[in-house]
Amino acid sequence: MTAKHCVRCGSELAGQPPTCPACSHVHYLDPKLAACVIFRWEGGIFLMKRAIEPGYGRWTYPGGYVDRGETVEAAAVREVREEAGCGVQLDDLLGIYSYPQQTAVIIVYRGTVTDGVPRALSESLEARSFPESGIPWDDLAFHSTHEAIRDYLDAGRGAGVGLSRNLR
Numbered sequence: 001m002t003a004k005h006c007v008r009c010g011s012e013l014a015g016q017p018p019t020c021p022a023c024s025h026v027h028y029l030d031p032k033l034a035a036c037v038i039f040r041w042e043g044g045i046f047l048m049k050r051a052i053e054p055g056y057g058r059w060t061y062p063g064g065y066v067d068r069g070e071t072v073e074a075a076a077v078r079e080v081r082e083e084a085g086c087g088v089q090l091d092d093l094l095g096i097y098s099y100p101q102q103t104a105v106i107i108v109y110r111g112t113v114t115d116g117v118p119r120a121l122s123e124s125l126e127a128r129s130f131p132e133s134g135i136p137w138d139d140l141a142f143h144s145t146h147e148a149i150r151d152y153l154d155a156g157r158g159a160g161v162g163l164s165r166n167l168r
């Protein structure tokens with residue numbers, strides 16, 4: 001989403017980053033943070049089939065955008081409650097995933113269900129747990145979904161946790 005007019009004076013913006021030719025105000029476009037949680041349920045990894053774009057009809061773990069003024073941890077817990085209808089505690093940071101030209105920075109935690117039964121609510125077509133050998137790799141929603149689930153499985157085998165793949 002690109003701002004077309006200056007929020008201060010209404011003039012048309014030009015350049016990159018978009019800058020007001022009248023008052024020189026620079027309109028920085030910041031990244032958006034998304035907080036997500038991977039957790040096990042009934043012996044598998046809990047995934048949801050998205051009922052919204054982007055990634056409609058494809059699988060990912062619960063998560064969503066961090067609100068301004070909200071901690072990333074609180075956002076992760078809130079999103080699980082809103083999307084999967086259960087409580088979750090965050091165990092540790094799995095990784096931070098960012099890509100060139102992509103607006104969202106995805107922060108993924110490992111978590112454990114504390115109350116309720118995770119299930120599909122309004123933002124999902126379906127929800128279920130997948131055994132490690134049955135992850136639907138070809139039907140995952142995002143590149144970050146691939147990388148985070150791979151890291152989650154690697155972490156379970158004793159590899160390092162908490163480093164972005166980009167830092168390794």
Ligand SMILES: [Zn+2]
Pocket residue numbers: 006007008009010011020021022023024025
């Ligand atoms: Zn202006």
